[in-house]
Amino acid sequence: AQSVTQPDIHITVSEGASLELRCNYSYGATPYLFWYVQSPGQGLQLLLKYFSGDTLVQGIKGFEAEFKRSQSSFNLRKPSVHWSDAAEYFCAVGARPAAGNKLTFGGGTRVLVKP
Amino acid sequence: DVKVTQSSRYLVKRTGEKVFLECVQDMDHENMFWYRQDPGLGLRLIYFSYDVKMKEKGDIPEGYSVSREKKERFSLILESASTNQTSMYLCASISDRVSGYTFGSGTRLTVV
Numbered sequence: 180a181q182s183v184t185q186p187d188i189h190i191t192v193s194e195g196a197s198l199e200l201r202c203n204y205s206y207g208a209t210p211y212l213f214w215y216v217q218s219p220g221q222g223l224q225l226l227l228k229y230f231s232g233d234t235l236v237q238g239i240k241g242f243e244a245e246f247k248r249s250q251s252s253f254n255l256r257k258p259s260v261h262w263s264d265a266a267e268y269f270c271a272v273g274a275r276p277a278a279g280n281k282l283t284f285g286g287g288t289r290v291l292v293k294p
Numbered sequence: 295d296v297k298v299t300q301s302s303r304y305l306v307k308r309t310g311e312k313v314f315l316e317c318v319q320d321m322d323h324e325n326m327f328w329y330r331q332d333p334g335l336g337l338r339l340i341y342f343s344y345d346v347k348m349k350e351k352g353d354i355p356e357g358y359s360v361s362r363e364k365k366e367r368f369s370l371i372l373e374s375a376s377t378n379q380t381s382m383y384l385c386a387s388i389s390d391r392v393s394g395y396t397f398g399s400g401t402r403l404t405v406v
Binding site: 183188213215220221223224225269271281282283284285287 | 338384400
């Protein structure tokens with residue numbers, strides 16, 4: 180069974196600074212990988228996804244993530260954070276193939292942005 | 295855009311009540327999911343359905359059941375609500391794994 184670990188529960192970053200959120204997964208083959216963002220009081224929105232090909236994936240809102248097979252990681256980055264990026268971020272992994280397309284989520288990282 | 299609608303944003307129920315959480319999607323998706331979200335635990339899968347009248351248990355199905363009589367609607371049922379079921383409940387649907395999930399806005403359930 181697959182699993183996802185997000186080691187950082189909270190991260191505080193200054194507006195304009197860079198941001199990196201860590202995600203490590205456990206799965207026996209190449210997985211499908213996702214990052215979602217949840218703003219306060221909202222559902223989850225897909226930021227980006229990786230299935231195959233180029234290991235550097237671009238997403239919405241200026242985010243990118245890099246798949247590193249050797250480290251079983253899929254870290255999310257943004258070069259310059261805006262106050263609106265304050266939210267909770269979830270990494271998720273899907274198996275290939277997955278009955279019903281189930282995803283397994285990490286525990287989430289809450290990002291606070293200081294002015 | 296695909297829309298997933300959860301009928302209630304906030305619910306307060308008493309211990310022992312039967313609770314229905316409704317979810318409707320408007321894009322003819324075959325797969326639908328119910329997750330609960332708790333601080334520090336992320337999202338945990340309760341049940342999912344890959345077709346009408348078809349359902350499978352997720353990771354934490356105890357105390358829950360589901361119903362999918364029509365393709366667009368997936369209901370989560372708490373047969374006898376308990377305080378440990380106080381949580382945020384998220385519904386999602388997907389057409390294929392390439393697209394990723396579309397989530398509803400969530401229902402925050404408090405059981406007193």
